[in-house]
Amino acid sequence: MKKLFIFLTLVFMVVLAGCNNGNASSEGEGGDSADAGASYPEQEINVVVPAGAGGDTDRNTRVTAEYLSEELGQELIVNNITGSGGTVGVDEVNNAEADGYTVLAFHNSMIINDILGLTDVNYENFELVGSIVQDNGNAFIVNADSDIQDIETLIEMAQESPGEIQVATETGAFTHLQLLEFQEETGTEFNVVDVGGAADKTTALLGDQIDIIPTQQGLVQEYIDSGDFRSLGVMSEERLEGAPDTPTFTEQGADIVYDKFFFWAFPEGTPQEVVDKFTGALESVANNEEFQNEMSEFLVDVSYMNPEETQQLFEDRTEKYSEIYEQTQQ
């Protein structure tokens, strides 16, 4: 009996000690906001990426995080919290303490999740920090030996046999909307299949389980170079600087333009000083030539957008995507 007592006492002590520590540190972080700004960051910062490892969101965030940690003088720890088009990770940050030690790094899929009704959390629930990486290389990728030669033949084939061509997406993700618009715009119908995130899509195409994957061209450039994959085109206004041989969708008669922007955001209520400090660090990274060179290999653009510009972009895109979505639902 005595041993049991000692055992239970020890358990309680340890658990209580753990709880106390937890409370003490969280009070210390969020308690005095004026202080928080001046000394921020005092500990490592948790970065939540609501997408899988090995995708473009993950890659862009990890590289940016490394430069940011130099600017901020603290480690940034990247966590992949995946699930349902990113809503699980977004929720995680939305519910996190607004102390500047949890930050969201994501892209415009957040808007689409909202429009598709997967979540009611949108950009207005966050303190936007800014955007420094934009990707205009939204492409349709096929296997090198595919019968589909270009966007024109794709449209023809899809019109001849509706619902036959299998196109990958992740439900509620950015590519989902692109596909809805493409079908609407060109009068075609695909068999749209959820195969998972960016890395899963590449796997499915390599394994010939799917006909087309919509993905970022920079993400699969290596497979294009190695002769495994071909790009049918990119959904940008002009051809990409890094891939001048790939035509745009518009050139091929499908007037579809998408840009993907990667943003950083804190939970609502994060002290302004903290947000400003992080924004400043982002701007310095955007101006870092080494960073620009590193990112150009991924076929993405680096340009700094401050919180207001990012907010404006969110508003514009929300309007555009809502319109597209409503049209496709009619």
Place this chain on the structure above:
Amino acid sequence: MNLFIEGFALIFNFNTILIILAGVALGLVFGSIPGLTATMAVAICLPISFGMDAANGMALLMGLYIGGVSGGMIPAILLNLPGTPSSISTTFDGYPMAQKGLAGRAFGLSIISSFFGGLISIIILMLLSPPLAQVALEFGPFEYFAITMFALTLISSLSEGSLVKGLIAALIGLTLSFVGAAPIDSYPRWTFGVDSLRAGFQLLPVLIGLFAISEMLKVIEDRKPDIAKTKDGNSEETKVGFPLGAVFRKPVNFIRSTLMGVGIGILPGIGGGTANIIAYVTAKRQSKTPEKFGEGIDDGVIASESANNSAVGGALVPLISLGIPGDTVTAMLLGGLMIHGLQAGPLLFENNGPLVYSIFVSLLIANVFMAVLLLSGMKGFVKLLSIPKHYLYPVIIALCVVGSFGVNNRIFDAGALIFFGILGYLMIKGKFPLTPLILGFILGPIAEVNLRRGLQMSSGDFMPFLTQPIAAVFWIIAIGSIAFSLYKEFKKTRSS
């Protein structure tokens, strides 16, 4: 061969070797503490590796990976606590062996199986990566669904005593895996409006709650004098065993388990957590003395430990040749490669040949360090048993809570740990086997998401699930597996 030498040159300096040694040692510590895993060890050290050059950084991560997967054997054998999913079935025979005073032998068997299992899988990785990765690509939703169905049929062999109770446990596990946002359309299920439930239950709290917390509750209740104490001074227990003969006298079990580990490791998403269970069940079924499994038979330990270490080499196959991560650790390794400016994929060998081979060499060296550290530490581990349990267990429980919290930094997960501890305890009391529950919990989401993806691909047609060649093979194995257990049951009832 040239590349191998170049890779070797990158690694073979005092600094790098020391980094690998440190990685293995730290990995072993993380692996051996229930609640801390190889994944966490890699997560914590990932930023450190960024500061090193690519070869050193990857060497550190490989050391952590090998150490983290291997360390789980220590609490599994000594305390019946699986520290990581990879060592669940090591407890089945390792712990009974230690109870008989043969902890030294259990360690010896585990270390030898881990070392050679790991070695073979690394050699396979070096020689056969590209063709094996092509095989992995053949597995789509139809094939994955068939495999999970096959793996679920193993439940019958994991349910000692009552098949019905085993099935009930498995169904509880499947149901628990459905809690949270559904795959694909993220419709919330079983959440009862509770926000924390939307992300579902994490594997770690479920696993250590069910196995570790419940075990400790059981020990409290026993209030027997400490087993280890009564055995103090028993020379058998601390004797450093090196039972090479026991592993290789019957090589079929070892080789089969190793190859299964590699095979299951290669398939992204299934991984080491299931490899050890599947290898264990197969060993039991193929054995001439299946009734001795669970009582401390050599073959059980060998099967589990060779399979979990060989899954490491397997998991690296799709990572290195395709850039596809197979489990949470390899997902982070992929991040590590990217930060060093290396794009894992078809051109990695071409563009960075020496570096790829330096990873292989690191793995080989880490594997040796793992065996050496464990062998030399063995006496010390056994001494752990002489710490009275009322001092040891509170520390372990605290670490379990910390570990569960650390999965997603949510206190909810720590609460879930306690919940599953109580559930596990009640199940033990009711004589329900725990392993079917965890198997159901791991396999449920894989089965569900692949069923739904497959149905999308086939536009709602169920036939491809049966008619795709690889899937069909697994269905046949699954049916054979059920027939086998029915036959066993039939024989048992007739003889009794």
